[in-house]
Amino acid sequence: MKRSEKAPDTGARREFRVFLYFVLLALAVTLIVEAFNHKAFTDGPASLLRYLTRSPMAFLTNAAILLTALAPAMFLRRRVFWCGVVSILWLAGGAANGFILINRMTPFTVADLTVFNTGLDTLPNYLSKPYLILLGAGVALAAVGLGVLFWKGPRNRRSGRRRLLAGLAAVLVSAGALAGSWALAFQLDQLSTVFSNLAFAYEDYGFSYCFFQTWLNRGIRRPAGYDAGEFARIRELIAKDAREAEPQEDVNVVMVQLESFIDPKEIQGLVMSTDPVPNWTALKENCSSGYLTMPVVGAGTANSECEVLTGMSTRLFGPGEYPYRTCLMDKTVESVAYDLKEHGYAAHAIHNHRAAFYSRNRVYADLGFDDFTGLEYMPKVSVTMKNWAKDRVLTSQIEKALDTTPDGPDLVFTVTVQSHGKYPRERVLEDPAVRVLTCPDEEYRYALEYYVDQVRQVDQFIGELTEMLSRRQERTLLVLYGDHLPALGLQGKDMASGSLYKTEYVIWDNFGLKQEDEDLYAYQLSAAALGRIGVTDGVMNAFHQSCREEPSYRRDLKLLQYDVLYGKNYLYGGQTPYQPTELQMGMEPITITGLWEKDGAWYAAGENFSPYCQVVRDGKRLETEYLSPYLLRLTEDPETTDAGELGIQVVDQHNEVLSETGTE
Numbered sequence: 001m002k003r004s005e006k007a008p009d010t011g012a013r014r015e016f017r018v019f020l021y022f023v024l025l026a027l028a029v030t031l032i033v034e035a036f037n038h039k040a041f042t043d044g045p046a047s048l049l050r051y052l053t054r055s056p057m058a059f060l061t062n063a064a065i066l067l068t069a070l071a072p073a074m075f076l077r078r079r080v081f082w083c084g085v086v087s088i089l090w091l092a093g094g095a096a097n098g099f100i101l102i103n104r105m106t107p108f109t110v111a112d113l114t115v116f117n118t119g120l121d122t123l124p125n126y127l128s129k130p131y132l133i134l135l136g137a138g139v140a141l142a143a144v145g146l147g148v149l150f151w152k153g154p155r156n157r158r159s160g161r162r163r164l165l166a167g168l169a170a171v172l173v174s175a176g177a178l179a180g181s182w183a184l185a186f187q188l189d190q191l192s193t194v195f196s197n198l199a200f201a202y203e204d205y206g207f208s209y210c211f212f213q214t215w216l217n218r219g220i221r222r223p224a225g226y227d228a229g230e231f232a233r234i235r236e237l238i239a240k241d242a243r244e245a246e247p248q249e250d251v252n253v254v255m256v257q258l259e260s261f262i263d264p265k266e267i268q269g270l271v272m273s274t275d276p277v278p279n280w281t282a283l284k285e286n287c288s289s290g291y292l293t294m295p296v297v298g299a300g301t302a303n304s305e306c307e308v309l310t311g312m313s314t315r316l317f318g319p320g321e322y323p324y325r326t327c328l329m330d331k332t333v334e335s336v337a338y339d340l341k342e343h344g345y346a347a348h349a350i351h352n353h354r355a356a357f358y359s360r361n362r363v364y365a366d367l368g369f370d371d372f373t374g375l376e377y378m379p380k381v382s383v384t385m386k387n388w389a390k391d392r393v394l395t396s397q398i399e400k401a402l403d404t405t406p407d408g409p410d411l412v413f414t415v416t417v418q419s420h421g422k423y424p425r426e427r428v429l430e431d432p433a434v435r436v437l438t439c440p441d442e443e444y445r446y447a448l449e450y451y452v453d454q455v456r457q458v459d460q461f462i463g464e465l466t467e468m469l470s471r472r473q474e475r476t477l478l479v480l481y482g483d484h485l486p487a488l489g490l491q492g493k494d495m496a497s498g499s500l501y502k503t504e505y506v507i508w509d510n511f512g513l514k515q516e517d518e519d520l521y522a523y524q525l526s527a528a529a530l531g532r533i534g535v536t537d538g539v540m541n542a543f544h545q546s547c548r549e550e551p552s553y554r555r556d557l558k559l560l561q562y563d564v565l566y567g568k569n570y571l572y573g574g575q576t577p578y579q580p581t582e583l584q585m586g587m588e589p590i591t592i593t594g595l596w597e598k599d600g601a602w603y604a605a606g607e608n609f610s611p612y613c614q615v616v617r618d619g620k621r622l623e624t625e626y627l628s629p630y631l632l633r634l635t636e637d638p639e640t641t642d643a644g645e646l647g648i649q650v651v652d653q654h655n656e657v658l659s660e661t662g663t664e
């Protein structure tokens with residue numbers, strides 16, 4: 001009798017078909033994510049098609065990354081639920097990236113997750129209420145859908161042993177596909193680990209690959225030849241080229257980083273009814289000025305700030321990394337504040353936005369500042385149509401900082417926010433003070449009109465600031481610069497500089513310094529400014545002042561940064577000389593001096609109140625209404641008549657307590 005042939009393993013075939021569905025799902029989701037990444041839903045499919053035809057292996061690598069995340073579903077009974085969770089997370093990341101690219105020029109990175117709360121806080125500045133409601137409904141619908149899938153969705157009835165074998169096979173195949181496509185894409189130059197331009201890298205290499213690179217590729221890699229001898233050489237180089245200078249220790253230094261600020265006349269093809277920035281124009285003509293190469297475009301204020309304050313290049317860190325959220329959270333490094341402290345300066349920081357954004361309320365202590373005045377420590381401020389604080393409040397805040405130390409020089413570092421995006425593409429100004437007559441892209445006409453009006457008002461702040469500093473009987477050096485170009489759909493060819501990474505700076509003074517125009521990188525600006533007043537303290541400061549023309553300049557800069565942040569501190573003999581300051585929030589203490597009841601309401605009198613002040617008693621926060629810098633109203637009984645039993649907490653929009661006084 002002929003032996004019957006063995007029946008085919010229908011279970012294995014079924015598992016193979018399931019895995020093919022995973023492959024198709026990974027390809028489909030990756031295609032949608034890349035459509036967001038290339039703005040195909042708003043700008044058309046041309047960019048997406050170029051990516052697919054020019055870099056097919058890069059696309060397949062991105063799909064293989066997603067497939068590797070889907071493969072563990074083969075181990076589980078709730079396979080559909082797992083695939084739903086992974087797909088929704090990937091689509092949400094892609095959609096977030098697409099939304100961010102519409103509103104700024106820097107794509108979505110892992111670093112953005114570190115400022116997630118503030119991102120939610122500023123979301124109403126970018127979306128109208130109907131869109132916010134629609135977004136909330138979408139999130140709720142996705143959550144409900146996943147809940148239904150978990151409880152009612154299909155379940156795999158196969159035995160645990162068969163699921164284990166199928167899962168192992170799926171993971172091995174997907175990992176092999178990822179490794180193979182990754183290697184081939186690199187061999188064909190369709191992928192790279194070098195991101196000279198983050199936005200272009202996302203376009204060329206794909207969202208998933210780039211997003212994970214911003215997670216995996218962080219910090220600064222150990223430079224070749226890193227040893228103690230290199231730092232002896234760098235010190236000799238600095239000493240050889242050091243400039244002879246007598247420091248001028250009676251000069252206040254005021255530095256103002258202007259949010260998204262450029263002279264609109266720098267935009268090619270933009271014609272306006274009048275010059276919106278006459279004060280800036282006059283300063284450029286009469287003061288030291290030039291182009292300033294920034295590390296970011298459209299967003300990334302903290303990295304521009306970091307370069308100016310520390311003299312470090314943030315391009316040497318991982319792609320999209322914010323040192324304020326990584327290494328500088330627990331490392332104290334040389335900064336312009338520490339360099340000036342060697343000459344008896346007090347160091348103040350001011351920003352008319354949330355103090356905890358980019359962890360400034362923590363990082364500024366590691367950068368040598370004595371006090372930090374965020375929005376929460378200012379009187380009630382006027383806001384723009386997009387709900388950003390207007391900059392005119394900063395003139396009085398800078399003057400207040402200069403007044404707090406009448407017997408010594410001051411460093412006042414200020415960051416503005418008024419000209420922040422998003423810039424509305426619909427008409428919101430009925431009769432703008434400066435009309436846009438022609439523009440390089442009609443789609444951005446009203447956005448440009450709104451932006452021009454904002455920088456016009458910022459220019460008024462600049463005029464008021466220079467006028468205030470001129471009136472004071474103190475010698476002052478004022479450094480003004482834009483932190484990055486605005487997110488207005490601009491290209492390099494649209495700019496007079498030919499680059500999206502060039503803003504401008506001005507160095508003004510009231511004691512007759514010689515005008516010296518030169519183009520700089522952001523990390524060279526502070527050294528150039530301090531050099532004007534003879535301050536050569538600090539290795540990084542002296543390095544930038546003396547070694548910019550040396551052939552080894554950029555390599556040595558990387559050595560210096562690696563050593564002080566991740567290395568053995570050869571530069572300082574094994575231990576940093578800089579220690580964190582006891583950072584005071586606000587320039588002056590907030591105090592309660594009186595408490596009384598009138599017509600059923602309680603009132604607290606004192607000094608330096610702000611709209612973010614909350615009265616506390618015995619650890620309990622009382623309902624508090626801000627009336628003025630000197631008066632608060634309590635809407636509940638404090639159960640005491642003694643003002644000495646009350647304290648003040650400054651609480652930001654996310655319920656984070658920034659400081660607490662009077663309750664010890």
